[in-house]
Amino acid sequence: MTMILGIEDKYIFLVSGLIVSLLLSYKQLFILYNKYKKTTSAKASTKSSGKKSYSSSKDDPIPQPTPLMITPEQVANYDDRPWRPFRWPYHQTMSIFKLDVNHWLDMDKYYVHYIEEKKRIIHRYGDENIGWLPGSEDACLELMQFVKDHMLKRYPLLFSSEDNGIHVKNHLTGEILDFSEPLKEPPLIYVSKMAKEDFYLVKKNPEDDRHYLVAAVVPFPGGSFGIKHKLGKHLDVIHSEVPYYESKLKKSMERWFERMAPADLVERASWYISWDHKLLCNNVYALKEGEKVDSDVAPDQFNVRVERQTLRRLPKSQAIIFTNHPVFYSIDEMKDEPLIPSLIKKIIYEAPEGISKYKNFESFRDHIVKYLDGLIERQIELGLIKEDTPIKTLPSYPFAHFVDNKDVNYGWTNPTVKDPEKNNYIDVAKEEIRQDELREEMSKKTKSAEISEQV
Template identity: 65%
Template sequence: MLVISIILICITAIAFYTSPKKFKDSYISKFNDKFSKYFRTPNSTPASSRKPSYSSNEPLKDPTPLMITPDQVKNYDDRPWRPFRWPYHQTMSIFKLDMNHWLDMDKYYWRYIEEKKRIWMTYGKENIDWLPEGYEPSFELMQIVTDHMLKRYPLLFTLVEDKGEAGGKIVYNELTKETLDMTLPLKEQPLLYVSKMAKEDFYVVLKNPKDDLHYLVAAAVPFPGGSFGIDSKLGQHLDVIHEDVPYYKEKLKRSMERWFDRLTPNDPVERASWYISWDHKLKVNNVYQLPKFVPDLKADMESMDPKDFNVRVERQTLRKLPKSGAIIFTNHPVFYSIEEMKDEPLVPSLIRKILYEGPQDIIKYKNFDFFRDYIVGYLDSLVKRQIDLGIISEDTPLKTLPTYPFAHWSKTDFDLVNGWNNPKEKVNYLQKAKEEKVHKNQ
């Protein structure tokens, strides 16, 4: 899902820069007061008041130390993403990134890191590779990620030795019990060290001075979600990478380079996109499987209980490095079962609406039409359940939640709190993930 993720980030950013102020200040309509009790809480910050991405001359602040131990991480959750919008083409969907949340921590950290190692050992440069010109920005990224982890998570990452700018660092990962020797000369490529510290995927995009265009020069992407590797995209210009993406040629091709040029190191942004599958795999989800690996994908899909279908949220950030000028795109998947969201106002209704009435090119791109008829009865039952329980009524307006892109019950402003611990019932899918059949490309 790399291609559509990058494109949607840039489309929404361009829309912001070119929209009148009145639109910027009111891009999400308020619900009728009759229904506000279902969505707002006194301590929550609605999406419409979160700051979108502005160019800023203020330097980035160091992250606030989050004093959690490895044992506490086991009960820690990512922020509760709910990036469901209606109308689906609604544009304002990026926000200025609080650097405290650049590389978030959660209870699935160990799974991400173990999967990265497995995928690197099994598939190698299909998922992690670099060009010679990608070394310098990858090295800078390694230094920035290292400093971020040491400052943000001082009880999870320990500085063993610091030999200065010319000598490098040795860091101990308290979560994986691994010593990362990043003294110079490096023993491994910088992206491999990055992948041993952070659970995110990383894409490194660099401007070529010969033509002033941006190219993918390095990437550590073990979790693309779809049936593709970065080996076919490395060294390619953004237009080539995105030629099959819906609406790229019509809405973005002419503007993407200008937006990348405009981005500064002080303007990191974040957003989230989503799709649906019936598994928790990180490398290739079943919904994007190829016939040569799963000859009868429909039978595989229909063997699952609709209650086992998941929303895979792709949580994404975009920032520019200060020295090399490289643009770093990060992504990591967060899974939420539809079942665990069944009593969240309008969530089943929004998912159903988008599956059938979203833009046709997006429906096809995300394979919604492959499985939607199989789970629509389940979704309808959840909508009826919400009406019967009084969570919504039959005439509740079907609109983006005011707390977008987060759950309605999240009673906090995430930019002001030091971390996040989910107060709701704990959901852990690790055992299910271990039991899922793994195909040759997964």
């Protein structure tokens, strides 16, 4: 059927078409506007969350912690945030995130064990693990005050004072710390009795505008790091053994230190694998070059040691404080977390050569590969992953996927672990320390006997 339009009808048709076009254009503009709004809002949110934007002024207020009302009894079952810092592709970067001040000095069920082990290591090895240079006194004192204030504000049921901080009771250890002047002990000793973290203090030398290590208390280096020979050294010297530091990290680190304001707090995490829970020196770093893990070590003994690190600047001394807090996670406790076994296997076999050598992957990877393959196959059978699921950094990085399901008064517990006591390694760790001390004593006796025979 042919439709014949008159002149008036044609005008009406054209006007109607124009109105429809305008309405459609308006609708498209409205859709585009909403998309733009969402995009800019997301960008603003990312910026405010601070994942990659740190541009505080030196005059910005320093964030203060929020009280966490946990009791000493609750701490016995309290879990730290569950770190999973596994990345693929695996490139060497600073990989820093904005730090919530509430997590500057975290708490968990291993707190008392860490404090006791700090005392033992410092008493036994002294200046290998604690020291300070002339000129660092102001920074050490300021750090001590910062740690004390933080503990009193963040954990009011764990640390208390009735005389404005002159005496502070640590309700977890039962010790009363006396801060009256003159101090009874060096400031770094007080710090070690309050926080389970290791601390490094870095200051800029005005003569060359470069940053140097001026003080440190590091009972838990994990490997061969002794601070006695690092004090007074520039950051480049301290990090000389870190793979790709010169090409990937050097410029970023010095530039970051230069612009860092007291309101800028950041954190990051690195990791390696071992088959013990020693804080001073793990078995993987006790091996000589070319040595392999003992064949009788069960694959399910292996764990991931996460080195959780923070950076912040003290406002008065302008010292930069670097903290390190090791956390152990058994591979077994992560077996039901999608892709974790796959990521671990891929990294220990395909990481860049420098990283693989630095973390001594070759010493154990063939020993645990069948175990990892079994866990991967299990995840496929359970439907947690598919055979062709891409192996890549998880959306929840650098934490476990369940990190949002939490009650902060009881920590961040792994919902796949049915028996929490199974993951409490304190007794195992204490036995490892006892065995090491026995071996050390036997070695001393043997050397003494050999010297006597020679005489």
